[in-house]
Amino acid sequence: MPAVAETLDTVQAASDGGYKWGFETDIAMEYAPKGLNEDIVRFISAKKNEPAWLLEWRLKAYRHWLKMEEPDWAAVNYPKIDYQDAHYYAAPTNKVAPKSLDEVDPELLRTYEKLGIPLREQERLQGIAVDMVFDSVSVATTFKDRLAKDGIIFCSISEAVHEHPELVRQYLGSVVPPADNYFACLNSAVFTDGSFVFIPKGVRCPMELSTYFRINAKSTGQFERTLIIAEAGSHVSYLEGCTAPMRDENQMHAAVVELVLMDDATIKYSTVQNWYPGDAEGKGGIYNFVTKRAACRGARSKVSWTQVETGSAITWKYPSCMLLGDDSVGEFYSVAITNNRQQADTGTKMWHVGKNTKSTIVSKGISAGQGQNTYRGLVKISPKATGARNFTQCDSLLIGDRCGAHTVPYIENRCATAKVEHEATTSRIAEDQLFYCRSRGLTQEEAVGLIVNGFCREVLKELPMEFAVEAQKLLAISLEGSVG
Amino acid sequence: MLRIEGLTAEIDGKQILKGINLEVPTGEIHAIMGPNGSGKSTLSYVLSGREGYEITGGTATFNGVDILAMEPEERAASGLFLAFQYPVELPGVGNANFLRTALNSIRKAKGEPEVDAMAFLKLARTKLKALQMSDDVLKRNVNVGFSGGEKKRNEMLQMALLEPSLAILDETDSGLDIDALKIVSEGVNAMRGPNFSALVITHYQRLLDYITPDRVHVLMGGRIVKSGGPELALELEAEGYAKVAA
Numbered sequence: 206m207p208a209v210a211e212t213l214d215t216v217q218a219a220s221d222g223g224y225k226w227g228f229e230t231d232i233a234m235e236y237a238p239k240g241l242n243e244d245i246v247r248f249i250s251a252k253k254n255e256p257a258w259l260l261e262w263r264l265k266a267y268r269h270w271l272k273m274e275e276p277d278w279a280a281v282n283y284p285k286i287d288y289q290d291a292h293y294y295a296a297p298t299n300k301v302a303p304k305s306l307d308e309v310d311p312e313l314l315r316t317y318e319k320l321g322i323p324l325r326e327q328e329r330l331q332g333i334a335v336d337m338v339f340d341s342v343s344v345a346t347t348f349k350d351r352l353a354k355d356g357i358i359f360c361s362i363s364e365a366v367h368e369h370p371e372l373v374r375q376y377l378g379s380v381v382p383p384a385d386n387y388f389a390c391l392n393s394a395v396f397t398d399g400s401f402v403f404i405p406k407g408v409r410c411p412m413e414l415s416t417y418f419r420i421n422a423k424s425t426g427q428f429e430r431t432l433i434i435a436e437a438g439s440h441v442s443y444l445e446g447c448t449a450p451m452r453d454e455n456q457m458h459a460a461v462v463e464l465v466l467m468d469d470a471t472i473k474y475s476t477v478q479n480w481y482p483g484d485a486e487g488k489g490g491i492y493n494f495v496t497k498r499a500a501c502r503g504a505r506s507k508v509s510w511t512q513v514e515t516g517s518a519i520t521w522k523y524p525s526c527m528l529l530g531d532d533s534v535g536e537f538y539s540v541a542i543t544n545n546r547q548q549a550d551t552g553t554k555m556w557h558v559g560k561n562t563k564s565t566i567v568s569k570g571i572s573a574g575q576g577q578n579t580y581r582g583l584v585k586i587s588p589k590a591t592g593a594r595n596f597t598q599c600d601s602l603l604i605g606d607r608c609g610a611h612t613v614p615y616i617e618n619r620c621a622t623a624k625v626e627h628e629a630t631t632s633r634i635a636e637d638q639l640f641y642c643r644s645r646g647l648t649q650e651e652a653v654g655l656i657v658n659g660f661c662r663e664v665l666k667e668l669p670m671e672f673a674v675e676a677q678k679l680l681a682i683s684l685e686g687s688v689g
Numbered sequence: 690m691l692r693i694e695g696l697t698a699e700i701d702g703k704q705i706l707k708g709i710n711l712e713v714p715t716g717e718i719h720a721i722m723g724p725n726g727s728g729k730s731t732l733s734y735v736l737s738g739r740e741g742y743e744i745t746g747g748t749a750t751f752n753g754v755d756i757l758a759m760e761p762e763e764r765a766a767s768g769l770f771l772a773f774q775y776p777v778e779l780p781g782v783g784n785a786n787f788l789r790t791a792l793n794s795i796r797k798a799k800g801e802p803e804v805d806a807m808a809f810l811k812l813a814r815t816k817l818k819a820l821q822m823s824d825d826v827l828k829r830n831v832n833v834g835f836s837g838g839e840k841k842r843n844e845m846l847q848m849a850l851l852e853p854s855l856a857i858l859d860e861t862d863s864g865l866d867i868d869a870l871k872i873v874s875e876g877v878n879a880m881r882g883p884n885f886s887a888l889v890i891t892h893y894q895r896l897l898d899y900i901t902p903d904r905v906h907v908l909m910g911g912r913i914v915k916s917g918g919p920e921l922a923l924e925l926e927a928e929g930y931a932k933v934a935a
Contacts, residue, residue: 636740641777644737645791645847646765646798655790659781659830 227451227481230316230421234340237294239424243267246394249294249341253363253397256370266383266393273387279550280579280611281519283455283492291457293395295340295422309345313337317417334359336416338429341397348412358403359414362430365401372403376434380463380500380527388459388494388521392428396461399429404439404470413442413669418458420449420480420491426457433463435470437503442473444672448516449481452489455518459494468503468530473511475668477676480516485574487546490518497524501533501559509536510553511667513676518547523581525554528562528590535564538664540676543576543608552582552613557590557623566597569661572608579611586623593623601631602660604653690714691736691855691886696747697911698735705731707911708747713904715752715854718877718887720897720922723908724930729890730774732908733859736888737771738764751855765791766798770853774860776840779831784843787831788813792850816849820876838869845876856880856887862896874899894926909934 237248246267250260275286297310306314317337334348336359343361352359358369365373383393400416420427435441449456458480464472474497483490493516499508510524526535537553555564570578584595601610612629634656642652658665658677665673696709705728713719723729735742736749738761749757756764779787793803804812813827822842832840841861848856858877862870877887877900889900897905897919905921906913907930914934915921925933 635777637777638779640739640761641773641779642787642791643761644739644765644771644773645787645851646762646795647791648760648762648794651790651794655782655787656779659779662781 226448226479228319229450230312232310232312232421233298234422235296235298236292236422236425239292240289241291241293241395245293249395249397252294252296253366255366258374259366262378262383263394266390267395269384270387270390270394273390275387279521279581280577280613281521281548281550283519283548286457286492288391290424292422292425293428294397295425296342297339297344306345306347313339313344316419316421334412334414336361336400336414338398338400338416338418338427340420340422340425340427343398343400352410352412355408355411356405357408357410358401360401362396362399362401362432365432369401369403372434373401373432376432376463376465377430378463380465380498381461381496386496389461389496392430392459392461392496396428396430399431399460400433401431402433402441402443404433404435404441406436407438408436409439410441413444415444415446418445418447420447420456420458423452424454424456426459428458429460431460431462432465433472433474434465435467435472435506437467438469439467440471442475442669444475444477444669446477446479446672448479449491451481451484455483455490455492457492457494458517460496462495462497462524464499464508466499466501466503466506466508466530466533469505470503471507471509472499473509473669474499474524475672476510476512476514477672477679478512478514478516478520479679482516482545482547483518485545487518490547491516492519493517493522494519495522497522498527499525499535500527501530501535501562503533504530504559505532506530507534507536509538509667511538511664512540512551513664513668513679514539514541514549514551515679517549520547520549520551522551523553525556526564527556527558528564528593529558531559532561533559534562537564537566537568538667539568540571540661540664541569541578542571543573543578545574545576547574548577550579550581552580554583555585555595557584557586557593557595557620560590561592562590563593564595566595566599567663568597568599569664570599570601570610571604571657571660572601572610573604575607577609577611579613581613583615583617584625585617586620586625588619590620591622593620595623595625597625597627599627599629600660601629602657603631603633690753691749691751691888693749694747696735696749697745698731698742699745700731700742704745705911706735709908709911709913711906711913713855713886713888715886716883717903718881718889718900719904719906720889720891720900720902721906721908721913722891722894722922722925725892727908728911729892729908730859733771733857733888733890736857737761737769762794763798765851765853766795768854770848770851770856772841772844772848772856772858772861774863776832776835776844778833780833782831783827784829784831785810785813785827788827788847788850791847795851813846813850816846819879820845820849821872822846837864838866841865841869841873842876845873848880849876852880854884854886856885858887858889858891860890860892862891862893870896871899894922897922907934
């Protein structure tokens with residue numbers, strides 16, 4: 206039917222031709238030689254002037270990684286990755302740790318401006334603190350001084366290694382141990398930069414914290430590491446965004462994010478993932494293999510993951526919650542779009558260990574073109590987690606007849622008093638919905654946008670306002686009015 | 690003025706409309722009555738541009754402009770409105786947002802400024818009041834969980850907001866109880882005026898007790914077989930389609 210064909214074009218235009226972030230910044234760069242071996246690990250560690258313990262930690266991870274097998278259980282297909290054929294470190298050469306934005310290379314500021322992140326304006330007007338990670342290094346962090354007044358630490362992880370070694374040493378790898386999985390282990394060996402956040406006891410972070418990841422250099426991988434520690438009674442909302450130039454090659458992004466929550470702490474972690482997805486034929490694009498996990502160690506702590514995954518050729522990502530403290534709460538809200546040849550295998554793990562722990566999972570998968578979208582989730586309830594509750598809802602929306610949606614929920618319940626609910630639906634954008642909208646004056650694009658927006662609404666409303674706008678634009682949709 | 694001449698259309702190779710000739714002058718309300726399968730819904734869909742119908746001959750113009758060549762949204766912008774027999778549900782899409790998006794799309798197409806959320810809310814409340822509807826309807830998702838009557842009233846709310854110059858009401862009365870029927874009729878009657886015309890498609894005469902048409906046409910076997918004044922509807926009700934058309 207022609208309307209479906211038009212819809213496909215619309216979606217294609219929105220994510221393929223519409224990849225506006227695909228430019229390249231021309232800036233002098235310094236690289237590690239191609240390849241991966243112990244010398245490269247030492248090279249990275251030396252570049253960052255790291256203490257001996259961290260180099261040892263990396264080397265141990267690297268040696269373990271050599272013994273591991275790349276996992277193949279996810280519903281994604283890609284040619285074998287040659288781990289020797291990439292640079293594991295790439296950084297702008299004239300990097301002297303800038304004290305303020307005035308000292309940042311103007312070319313980099315222009316890059317972030319082009320990406321829609323006018324740093325100076327954000328600093329002045331919007332009050333969002335931003336850490337910018339460009340390839341392997343953090344190039345600037347705003348609002349550090351203001352945050353320090355409340356005892357909040359917000360800096361790059363490389364800086365934290367030097368300035369707050371006791372915290373880094375205590376918590377690094379405590380949630381995601383180096384041997385956790387193949388990609389986390391690789392990250393532990395070669396991670397280059399990322400953000401570090403520490404919110405002291407009882408402090409409510411006065412502004413949104415945000416990290417913007419940019420892959421720019423050719424033939425590199427980005428291995429960032431983020432660590433957020435929320436002490437008792439603290440509260441923080443953290444956002445991350447990511448983009449990359451359009452290239453014919455596949456580039457690897459293997460990140461690790463660790464969150465630690467003490468009693469009554471809350472972390473809201475939001476992601477808009479917009480790595481380059483590859484072209485319509487599936488050439489190029491980022492391989493996104495990410496391990497994200499939160500440890501709710503304290504009672505009544507609460508972590509909320511919200512992700513909008515629109516980019517990447519391959520997404521392999523399961524932001525998880527270890528609900529250790531009694532009455533702790535884990536939430537996972539996800540929108541994943543796969544178009545053209547994109548493949549996503551994403552979901553979450555909720556481990557209920559503490560009593561009366563609660564988890565909520567809302568996953569919205571949208572498949573178009575020849576995209577393949579898999580929800581994979583585990584709800585695991587230990588015998589001690591009396592009164593635990595989980596609610597899971599997985600909805601899939603199909604656009605066209607060449608895409609696929611798959612739902613793979615695992616439930617392991619070993620506690621008789623726990624309640625676990627799972628709901629799942631699969632639907633298509635119906636011809637009559639499109640016609641209904643168009644007969645009211647909406648264009649095809651507006652109609653698709655409105656319907657997709659409606660489908661994702663439960664997830665999008667979880668995003669902080671600043672990100673919701675970007676996310677909705679990304680979904681080629683209009684903002685829901687202030688009414689209703 | 691809506692002018693249809695020799696309109697033929699088919700779906701999946703089966704001819705449904707076999708040469709429709711019809712004129713609805715501006716300011717008039719015409720009723721189209723006919724038994725099931727006579728082509729009533731096909732006519733409304735063909736006029737509003739639904740996919741899947743192949744127009745094999747004839748013309749349809751609205752104020753002299755060929756509407757058959759237009760996209761559905763262009764027809765809407767030119768003043769055409771279709772009230773659906775089965776209004777469609779849009780899960781997750783707020784009614785207020787939908788209505789405002791529709792209104793602004795049409796205003797934009799006409800080169801008029803868009804209305805902001807506050808102005809829209811004010812406008813919507815006026816229309817809701819006239820239709821004896823609660824403000825809550827704006828907060829609900831489009832037609833989701835609406836009763837049959839609520840859906841039809843929501844169609845009337847859309848019509849009142851979009852202020853079309855030609856409305857096609859496709860069996861808007863089906864599934865309505867008598868109170869809802871009155872409200873819907875009042876909605877149409879309130880629009881009545883020198884710049885509004887309507888094509889009321891119905892199976893039964895009872896809607897026409899509340900909306901008095903200027904003309905009544907009998908559609909059977911894909912053709913208009915008889916036309917007359919409002920009394921024709923009563924005749925059909927009393928004697929049946931077969932006899933009247935014979």
